[in-house]
Amino acid sequence: MSTIHIVGGGLAGLSAAVASAAQGASVMLYEAAGQAGGRCRSYYDAALDAVIDNGNHLVLSGNTAVQEYLRAIGAKDALAGPEHAEFSFADLGTGARWTIRPGDGPLPWWIFDSARRVPGTKPWDYASIGLLLTAGRSQRIVDVVSCKGSLWEKLLRPLLLAALNTEPEKASAVLAGAVLRETLAKGGLAYRPRIAKPNLAAAFVEPALAFLGTKGGAMVHLGQRLRRIAFEGDAVAALEFPESTVRLAPEDTVVLAVPPWVTADLVPEIKTPTEFRSIVNAHFKLAPPPGAPAMLGVIGGTAEWIFNFADRISVTVSAADAIVDKDREALSWTLWADVARALGIDSTRPPWQIVKEKRATFAATPEQAALRPGCRTRWRNLLLAGDWIDTGLPATIESALRSGHKAAQLACARVAV
Numbered sequence: 001m002s003t004i005h006i007v008g009g010g011l012a013g014l015s016a017a018v019a020s021a022a023q024g025a026s027v028m029l030y031e032a033a034g035q036a037g038g039r040c041r042s043y044y045d046a047a048l049d050a051v052i053d054n055g056n057h058l059v060l061s062g063n064t065a066v067q068e069y070l071r072a073i074g075a076k077d078a079l080a081g082p083e084h085a086e087f088s089f090a091d092l093g094t095g096a097r098w099t100i101r102p103g104d105g106p107l108p109w110w111i112f113d114s115a116r117r118v119p120g121t122k123p124w125d126y127a128s129i130g131l132l133l134t135a136g137r138s139q140r141i142v143d144v145v146s147c148k149g150s151l152w153e154k155l156l157r158p159l160l161l162a163a164l165n166t167e168p169e170k171a172s173a174v175l176a177g178a179v180l181r182e183t184l185a186k187g188g189l190a191y192r193p194r195i196a197k198p199n200l201a202a203a204f205v206e207p208a209l210a211f212l213g214t215k216g217g218a219m220v221h222l223g224q225r226l227r228r229i230a231f232e233g234d235a236v237a238a239l240e241f242p243e244s245t246v247r248l249a250p251e252d253t254v255v256l257a258v259p260p261w262v263t264a265d266l267v268p269e270i271k272t273p274t275e276f277r278s279i280v281n282a283h284f285k286l287a288p289p290p291g292a293p294a295m296l297g298v299i300g301g302t303a304e305w306i307f308n309f310a311d312r313i314s315v316t317v318s319a320a321d322a323i324v325d326k327d328r329e330a331l332s333w334t335l336w337a338d339v340a341r342a343l344g345i346d347s348t349r350p351p352w353q354i355v356k357e358k359r360a361t362f363a364a365t366p367e368q369a370a371l372r373p374g375c376r377t378r379w380r381n382l383l384l385a386g387d388w389i390d391t392g393l394p395a396t397i398e399s400a401l402r403s404g405h406k407a408a409q410l411a412c413a414r415v416a417v
């Protein structure tokens with residue numbers, strides 16, 4: 001029987017493995033690290049004496065690949081979030097607080113209700129959002145919509161910064177439009193915030209490994225870093241690991257689901273994005289005050305989003321390149337000061353951890369987006385997967401899962417399982 005060899009056990013690789021195994025294919029997954037999950041992982045942190053995520057990951061109820069993947073691995077209840085879309089904000093500069101409560105349906109009646117829309121905005125301000133849906137590939141967001149005013153500062157900028165992990169003004173209008181098309185344009189039911197409970201591994205990784213474990217034809221090899229790909233003619237002939245070489249049968253397929261810089265090292269001929277943006281997360285071991293929202297957008301501070309869990313408070317700073325090299329201790333004080341003000345906490349800094357992901361995602365600029373390759377390559381048995389390939393979405397869980405699913409469809413069609 002032919003085999004689908006998947007290199008990289010992040011969510012793209014797991015998604016490819018799950019979708020292939022579900023169709024009865026023989027699957028070999030090779031992951032360099034000692035655990036699967038890649039940039040979406042949980043680990044035991046000694047400073048907090050708790051299992052935490054490398055970073056807070058937010059998905060939206062309208063993320064179809066997320067729903068499909070969680071259903072496939074038996075984890076459809078692994079995400080928590082409100083019944084209706086709701087986004088609370090605190091402005092540290094002015095002390096103002098507000099909650100946006102969109103309606104469930106696609107017709108945005110809620111923008112006519114001043115208690116539900118962004119303070120300081122008028123209903124007609126929202127019409128400009130539609131312009132992003134028809135933007136051209138080379139356009140930046142600033143070329144399409146006004147990047148100032150209350151709607152921008154209090155809603156669009158924070159949401160787009162989180163979704164694109166790139167300074168929104170310079171980011172690709174097409175990628176912004178893709179996010180809006182699948183969320184805001186569909187109505188509140190499509191953008192209810194969802195967070196993994198109790199952590200990322202429990203929702204996205206462990207159930208996938210358990211699912212693969214139930215499939216006789218699927219094997220997961222951790223601690224296997226692919227060193228070299230041997231090509232012969234128009235095909236991959238072998239995968240070389242430090243201690244073994246896997247020779248491919250003629251009908252075997254390789255799905256390369258590693259980050260762009262690893263892909264570029266292994267196959268220099270494939271063009272990949274070359275610029276990245278970091279994300280900084282701070283975790284504080286303290287139960288949030290009663291009544292604190294599960295998620296709070298912060299304006300006018302260094303912290304951007306605060307996530308409140310039962311036993312800890314976590315902070316995300318996206319496109320954090322200006323602060324990522326700062327001293328951890330100093331960062332923890334800065335971010336704790338923002339948390340204390342935003343949540344009205346009057347106690348000193350609790351035990352903390354700072355997690356820096358320097359290459360969290362590719363920079364979602366029009367120039368970098370143009371460097372994203374498709375799933376197929378010029379080699380007949382080599383496919384690509386990853387949040388960075390050309391899925392039409394920014395580098396998100398949804399993009400990673402879609403890319404893996406598509407690679408699995410193409411790989412299974414090749415071997416006709």
Ligand SMILES: Cc1cc2nc3c(=O)[nH]c(=O)nc-3n(C[C@H](O)[C@H](O)[C@H](O)COP(=O)(O)OP(=O)(O)OC[C@H]3O[C@@H](n4cnc5c(N)ncnc54)[C@H](O)[C@@H]3O)c2cc1C
Binds near residue numbers: 030056058224280396
């Ligand atoms: C801090 C942070 C916060 C984020 N927040 C969000 C969010 O809120 N919402 C959202 O949707 N997305 C978020 N993302 C993005 C999301 O995590 C990624 O889009 C997704 O995890 C990418 O999955 P992937 O499989 O494409 O890549 P990766 O997770 O990078 O997987 C690639 C895998 O390949 C392995 N590998 C590398 N080299 C080799 C080799 N030579 N041989 C074998 N294996 C190899 C790596 O170890 C890794 O496991 C965030 C990312 C970060 C870092």
